[in-house]
Amino acid sequence: MTTDLLYHEIFTKHVMSPSHPESPERLLSAMKHIQETGLLEESKVNVVEGMPANLDLIYSIHAKQYIDMVKSKSESGGGYFTLDTAVNKYTYDAAMMAAGAGTLAMDRIMDGTSNNAYVLCRPPGHHAEYDRALGFCFINNVAVAAKHLIQQHGAQRVLIVDYDAHHGNGTQNAFYTINKVLYIGLHQDGRTLFPGSGFPDEIGSGEGEGYNVNLAMYPGAGDRSYDIAFSEIVEKISESYRPEFVLVSCGFDGHFSDPLTVLGLTTSGMAMMNSRLNSMAKNLCGGKLAFFLEGGYDLDIVGKCSRNIIEELSGTEVTSYSDTHDESENCTQYTRELIDRLRRSLSGIHF
Numbered sequence: 001m002t003t004d005l006l007y008h009e010i011f012t013k014h015v016m017s018p019s020h021p022e023s024p025e026r027l028l029s030a031m032k033h034i035q036e037t038g039l040l041e042e043s044k045v046n047v048v049e050g051m052p053a054n055l056d057l058i059y060s061i062h063a064k065q066y067i068d069m070v071k072s073k074s075e076s077g078g079g080y081f082t083l084d085t086a087v088n089k090y091t092y093d094a095a096m097m098a099a100g101a102g103t104l105a106m107d108r109i110m111d112g113t114s115n116n117a118y119v120l121c122r123p124p125g126h127h128a129e130y131d132r133a134l135g136f137c138f139i140n141n142v143a144v145a146a147k148h149l150i151q152q153h154g155a156q157r158v159l160i161v162d163y164d165a166h167h168g169n170g171t172q173n174a175f176y177t178i179n180k181v182l183y184i185g186l187h188q189d190g191r192t193l194f195p196g197s198g199f200p201d202e203i204g205s206g207e208g209e210g211y212n213v214n215l216a217m218y219p220g221a222g223d224r225s226y227d228i229a230f231s232e233i234v235e236k237i238s239e240s241y242r243p244e245f246v247l248v249s250c251g252f253d254g255h256f257s258d259p260l261t262v263l264g265l266t267t268s269g270m271a272m273m274n275s276r277l278n279s280m281a282k283n284l285c286g287g288k289l290a291f292f293l294e295g296g297y298d299l300d301i302v303g304k305c306s307r308n309i310i311e312e313l314s315g316t317e318v319t320s321y322s323d324t325h326d327e328s329e330n331c332t333q334y335t336r337e338l339i340d341r342l343r344r345s346l347s348g349i350h351f
């Protein structure tokens with residue numbers, strides 16, 4: 001049983017502006033907490049640096065003209081894409097290396113070198129659109145990995161579960177009209193949070209109809225709501241889909257202490273999801289599972305949750321922390337109604 005931790009120093013060199021919440025310190029906190037497990041010395045976890053992604057693969061997810069713009073802005077020393085999404089001279093190389101780390105993780109799992117992986121990278125990816133940087137993201141790492149599984153490994157069914165607090169608009173849009181990728185997003189309702197999308201009626205179109213699932217969670221929703229959502233939607237749909245590989249966009253900004261969102265998850269709620277995703281992967285596709293870091297802006301929580309992911313993937317006892325948070329009955333009731341609505345709109349496809 002071996003787990004890969006994809007990590008490269010260049011991921012910490014991309015900086016958008018001083019005191020920006022999506023900071024290199026996020027990865028440093030994650031590495032510090034992971035190192036404290038001792039798993040890196042025991043060789044149960046391999047640190048793998050990766051290499052830049054293949055450009056033809058990148059162009060299957062993003063417009064060449066847009067990627068050229070990221071490169072030229074980086075080469076010129078920096079520049080803005082949106083008010084809160086900017087490059088410095090390292091951003092292009094870091095983004096290419098992050099996407100390449102993801103594809104290498106796929107190759108190593110598919111050829112049996114390792115069992116599973118955590119791609120601990122920056123910049124994150126799930127908001128990056130075909131021709132647009134958005135929400136601290138430039139290249140959609142998880143979408144590139146899914147495309148690589150389809151193109152290079154002949155995958156017919158790739159499941160992406162995105163539990164970052166923000167909707168993964170870029171990932172949804174990359175695969176909205178096909179059924180080779182099933183996207184399930186659990187995020188704070190878009191009426192109350194960036195990017196303002198990810199509603200339950202966005203279920204995919206054409207042959208992709210029914211292969212895009214959005215659980216738009218009520219502000220304040222926490223461990224109880226996510227537990228029900230996993231039982232009633234995530235696990236049931238996954239069993240019906242029978243994925244060949246499970247990819248997870250993990251963001252820890254659903255934690256109640258996160259400065260950017262108002263969800264109510266705890267570290268044990270995140271660990272519960274990780275454990276159930278691992279069980280799903282083991283039951284459905286021989287354990288083929290990779291986590292990709294997206295958001296999460298409380299540095300201590302990013303560290304603890306990253307440690308928990310590595311523990312879960314490597315089959316080590318998962319450290320439990322003492323943070324607790326109550327969820328109101330309103331939230332739980334709203335989640336049940338949302339689930340009923342989703343099950344009705346997806347009936348005949350997954351139910």
Ligand SMILES: [Zn+2]
Pocket residue numbers: 164165166251253294295296
């Ligand atoms: Zn997020």
